Amino acid sequence: xxxxxxxxxxxxxxxxxxxxxxxxxxxxxxxxxxxxxxxxxxxxxxxxxxxxxxxxxxxxxxxxxxxxxxxxxxxxxxxxxxxxxxxxxxxxxxxxxxxxxxxxxxxxxxxxxxxxxxxxxxxxxxxxxxxxxxxxxxxxxxxxxxxxxxxxxxxxxxxxxxxxxxxxxxxxxxxxxxxxxxxxxxxxxxxxxxxxxxxxxxxxxxxxxxxxxxxxxxxxxxxxxxxxxxxxxxxxxxxxxxxxxxxxxxxxxxxxxxxxxxxxxxxxxxxxxxxxxxxxxxxxxxxxxxxxxxxxxxxxxxxxxxxxxxxxxxxxxxxxxxxxxxxxxxxxxxxxxxxxxxxxxxxxxxxxxxxxxxxxxxxxx
Amino acid sequence: xxxxxxxxxxxxxxxxxxxxxxxxxxxxxxxxxxxxxxxxxxxxxxxxxxxxxxxxxxxxxxxxxxxxxxxxxxxxxxxxxxxxxxxxxxxxxxxxxxxxxxxxxxxxxxxxxxxxxxxxxxxxxxxxxxxxxxxxxxxxxxxxxxxxxxxxxxxxxxxxxxxxxxxxxxxxxxxxxxxxxxxxxxxxxxxxxxxxxxxxxxxxxxxxxxxxxxxxxxxxxxxxxxxxxxxxxxxxxxxxxxxxxxxxxxxxxxxxxxxxxxxxxxxxxxxxxxxxxxxxxxxxxxxxxxxxxxxxxxxxxxxxxxxxxxxxxxxxxxxxxxxxxxxxxxxxxxxxxxxxxxxxxxxxxxxxxxxxxxxxxxxxxxxxxxxxxxxxxxxxxxxxxxxxxxxxxxxxxxxxxxxxxxxxxxxxxxxxxxxxxxxxxxxxxxxxxxxxxxxxxxxxxxxxxxxxxxxxxxxxxxxxxxxxxxxxxxxxxxxxxxxxxxxxxxxxxxxxxxxxxxxxxxxxxxxxxxxxxxxxxxxxxxxxxxxxxxxxxxxxxxxxxxxxxxxxxx
Numbered sequence: 070x071x072x073x074x075x076x077x078x079x080x081x082x083x084x085x086x087x088x089x090x091x092x093x094x095x096x097x098x099x100x101x102x103x104x105x106x107x108x109x110x111x112x113x114x115x116x117x118x119x120x121x122x123x124x125x126x127x128x129x130x131x132x133x134x135x136x137x138x139x140x141x142x143x144x145x146x147x148x149x150x151x152x153x154x155x156x157x158x159x160x161x162x163x164x165x166x167x168x169x170x171x172x173x174x175x176x177x178x179x180x181x182x183x184x185x186x187x188x189x190x191x192x193x194x195x196x197x198x199x200x201x202x203x204x205x206x207x208x209x210x211x212x213x214x215x216x217x218x219x220x221x222x223x224x225x226x227x228x229x230x231x232x233x234x235x236x237x238x239x240x241x242x243x244x245x246x247x248x249x250x251x252x253x254x255x256x257x258x259x260x261x262x263x264x265x266x267x268x269x270x271x272x273x274x275x276x277x278x279x280x281x282x283x284x285x286x287x288x289x290x291x292x293x294x295x296x297x298x299x300x301x302x303x304x305x306x307x308x309x310x311x312x313x314x315x316x317x318x319x320x321x322x323x324x325x326x327x328x329x330x331x332x333x334x335x336x337x338x339x340x341x342x343x344x345x346x347x348x349x350x351x352x353x354x355x356x357x358x359x360x361x362x363x364x365x366x367x368x369x370x371x372x373x374x375x376x377x378x379x380x381x382x383x384x385x386x387x388x389x390x391x392x393x394x395x396x397x398x399x400x401x402x403x404x405x406x407x408x409x410x411x412x413x414x415x416x417x418x419x420x421x422x423x424x425x426x427x428x429x430x431x432x433x434x
Numbered sequence: 435x436x437x438x439x440x441x442x443x444x445x446x447x448x449x450x451x452x453x454x455x456x457x458x459x460x461x462x463x464x465x466x467x468x469x470x471x472x473x474x475x476x477x478x479x480x481x482x483x484x485x486x487x488x489x490x491x492x493x494x495x496x497x498x499x500x501x502x503x504x505x506x507x508x509x510x511x512x513x514x515x516x517x518x519x520x521x522x523x524x525x526x527x528x529x530x531x532x533x534x535x536x537x538x539x540x541x542x543x544x545x546x547x548x549x550x551x552x553x554x555x556x557x558x559x560x561x562x563x564x565x566x567x568x569x570x571x572x573x574x575x576x577x578x579x580x581x582x583x584x585x586x587x588x589x590x591x592x593x594x595x596x597x598x599x600x601x602x603x604x605x606x607x608x609x610x611x612x613x614x615x616x617x618x619x620x621x622x623x624x625x626x627x628x629x630x631x632x633x634x635x636x637x638x639x640x641x642x643x644x645x646x647x648x649x650x651x652x653x654x655x656x657x658x659x660x661x662x663x664x665x666x667x668x669x670x671x672x673x674x675x676x677x678x679x680x681x682x683x684x685x686x687x688x689x690x691x692x693x694x695x696x697x698x699x700x701x702x703x704x705x706x707x708x709x710x711x712x713x714x715x716x717x718x719x720x721x722x723x724x725x726x727x728x729x730x731x732x733x734x735x736x737x738x739x740x741x742x743x744x745x746x747x748x749x750x751x752x753x754x755x756x757x758x759x760x761x762x763x764x765x766x767x768x769x770x771x772x773x774x775x776x777x778x779x780x781x782x783x784x785x786x787x788x789x790x791x792x793x794x795x796x797x798x799x800x801x802x803x804x805x806x807x808x809x810x811x812x813x814x815x816x817x818x819x820x821x822x823x824x825x826x827x828x829x830x831x832x833x834x835x836x837x838x839x840x841x842x843x844x845x846x847x848x849x850x851x852x853x854x855x856x857x858x859x860x861x862x863x864x865x866x867x868x869x870x871x872x873x874x875x876x877x878x879x880x881x882x883x884x885x886x887x888x889x890x891x892x893x894x895x896x897x898x899x900x901x902x903x904x905x906x907x908x909x910x911x912x913x914x915x916x917x918x919x920x921x922x923x924x925x926x927x928x929x930x931x932x933x934x935x936x937x938x939x940x941x942x943x944x945x946x947x948x949x950x951x952x953x954x955x956x957x958x959x960x961x962x963x964x965x966x967x968x969x970x971x972x973x974x975x976x977x978x979x980x981x982x983x984x985x986x987x988x
Contacts, residue, residue: 175888179773179774179886179887179888180773180885180886180888183885187885188888191885191888191892192892195892195895195896195899198896198899199895199899202899202902202903203903205902206899206902206903209902209910209912210895210898210899210902212915213898213902213912213915214898335779336776336777336778336779338774338777339774339777339887342887342888342891343891346888346891346895347891347895350895
């Protein structure tokens with residue numbers, strides 16, 4: 070198995086940021102929480118600290134070993150191998166979901182006459198070519214693209230909030246009006262999406278060339294993204310109101326369309342499209358990379374590159390097949406998705422960590 | 435009778451009496467095996483035959499103190515005045531020569547010691563040595579009975595004067611540029627880097643052109659591995675001829691299929707010296723004023739020596755403008771007018787579409803036509819003789835542009851977009867990079883026309899993927915951007931003042947990276963009394979003619 074390239078800590082932070090931000094301004098299913106959605110996001114991030122810490126502990130403990138190896142080691146081949154394959158399925162599914170969301174957005178908002186497949190194929194192909202060029206390529210791209218991504222998100226927030234007559238701060242009230250239970254439900258959803266999607270980074274830890282401050286970088290990045298997403302949700306909320314947010318297809322797009330500062334800062338949708346494209350692309354690249362590399366490890370291949378094209382095609386086809394229409398997407402993400410990702414993000418790594426601790430494995434320096 | 439006729443009918447005419455073959459690749463190696471005959475006449479006529487009996491091979495036979503000597507050189511390659519000086523020396527310095535004795539090989543050493551008035555003397559014994567020497571412009575001195583030939587260094591041919599390079603003129607900075615002569619170019623560099631650590635390595639490349647190529651680097655700053663890699667790539671070249679450094683460039687570059695150049699070329703010695711000081715390697719080729727610099731990263735292509743010769747605030751501003759110029763592209767226009775009309779401000783959209791009313795084809799076709807026309811005009815402008823060039827420039831831009839807009843073939847906005855793009859692209863100082871961007875413009879226009887904004891983003895990401903994987907002699911092409919090195923930010927988009935650039939670029943130089951001492955920021959000197967309280971008389975009366983706060987006075 071070819072020893073792959075390294076990622077520096079900065080690049081890791083950038084990758085994680087892009088991954089988490091990428092799609093989250095597109096879909097923010099905090100459903101029941103309504104006007105407390107922003108609180109839900111923050112709480113979800115807090116909750117997500119738990120699996121993050123578990124994965125970090127695993128990463129520290131097993132150092133250079135990929136989860137593909139240590140899951141099988143800890144749980145035994147009989148149990149571990151199917152679980153690892155399930156993880157790959159999860160990533161493929163997530164990737165297909167990302168591609169599908171993005172294509173839906175492009176088709177709905179920009180070019181209604183183009184079939185979804187075109188966009189899916191295009192963006193998966195882009196991700197595939199960057200995966201072929203290696204992990205260094207992906208991480209360098211992240212270094213270049215993520216600052217712009219964050220900059221645009223922040224500037225869009227600022228611009229929206231400064232547009233006169235657009236902002237209705239009263240939509241924030243009543244705080245906790247829907248009750249604690251709804252807030253918790255919302256938090257749970259936010260925990261699932263996007264934070265537990267970062268489970269894929271557990272598979273990326275082995276590539277860090279310097280794992281000393283792994284914990285700090287990960288947690289700080291998650292906190293930063295949480296705040297960013299929370300502010301974005303507030304922005305959507307105060308512009309559109311809780312009813313609209315729940316019923317619009319793309320609340321962010323609609324919110325951004327309303328920006329109008331002095332007749333000049335108008336029609337800034339390209340910025341949001343840019344954000345989503347970059348974020349989605351990086352997300353797909355990482356997911357595809359992990360799947361290809363892991364499968365190559367499992368199959369004992371010398372080079373993971375042969376697998377890139379087949380998995381890319383698979384992901385593209387999946388993206389078209391998995392949902393019938395957007396309503397289904399919403400429903401899936403609101404109800405099934407959190408329960409679906411919970412075992413992968415939390416339960417399984419907890420189990421692995423527990424068993425590893427019990428067996429008393431020594432620290433790998 | 436007819437037996438021998440067939441052979442003689444088809445026998446090859448051997449110019450050199452069948453001594454060696456005439457295949458260019460093997461001539462010199464075969465000549466290396468032939469020694470010169472001792473008789474003077476035979477030797478000179480053999481040499482002339484080997485070189486094809488050209489009329490510019492000049493033979494002078496002189497008799498010095500009773501012995502016959504022959505001097506051969508090629509007119510035009512050897513400096514005639516040098517040769518005359520040698521001959522004068524031989525004829526006038528006769529008494530000394532007679533002392534030395536004129537007999538045979540043993541006196542060869544003494545001929546050398548006899549002090550011929552010439553720069554360098556060496557000896558050669560085979561036809562190959564003689565042929566190469568003559569073709570390099572050296573003169574051969576032969577005597578009866580000598581088993582070796584004296585080769586005198588008289589090389590000198592017509593050269594251009596050292597002048598400012600046309601393609602890389604600077605507002606402030608030296609007005610010297612390389613010329614076609616390798617030794618002059620080397621001297622232009624040596625004049626600026628007068629340190630023993632400047633190393634030169636000579637190579638001869640090209641079977642038929644035998645071009646001299648020199649690699650320069652500063653030992654201790656340039657990485658050993660880099661120098662080895664350059665050496666390795668230069669020595670593996672086997673080609674007919676090297677006429678320009680571009681041939682070399684294509685044979686040693688990292689990514690032959692990439693539109694982006696990975697080796698920088700320049701005509702300016704100050705650019706070369708700056709690069710050498712950073713640890714890069716320079717490759718000079720005889721016969722062309724363009725020097726090659728490796729490794730070359732992306733920021734290098736946006737830099738000019740003016741960035742460093744001007745003061746800091748100005749330099750930073752200008753550099754930022756250059757970077758911005760990269761982003762003006764026709765594909766944005768195509769994308770917005772084809773797909774995203776709703777994103778244009780309403781008055782602008784209305785006027786754009788009014789203009790396009792008359793144009794019978796979609797924006798894509800318009801853009802391609804306009805861009806192609808512009809490329810044709812640019813190319814034609816290069817070939818026109820100078821007096822015509824300016825006229826055509828005015829005709830091309832104003833009249834043709836105006837006429838096509840009036841005729842309804844192209845909308846005025848498209849003309850503006852394409853011209854603005856072209857002008858913006860000329861801010862990029864290095865021509866190779868401008869070419870790369872020109873090439874990429876067409877696919878981007880197509881992507882914009884098919885998939886709109888998404889297409890442009892796709893194109894950008896593809897270009898980014900390519901750039902990110904590109905390497906130049908081991909250094910990542912986007913070094914400094916990605917991998918992001920905070921220290922390198924001092925010289926990529928912005929430029930720190932000279933007193934802040936403490937270290938050399940990390941990814942290029944070896945470990946020896948301190949290039950200047952600390953605390954170099956200039957500070958005005960401490961003044962004992964504050965300037966505001968000082969009266970004019972006191973300042974003038976003070977001993978120091980410039981005054982403690984720097985005011986000069988007569």
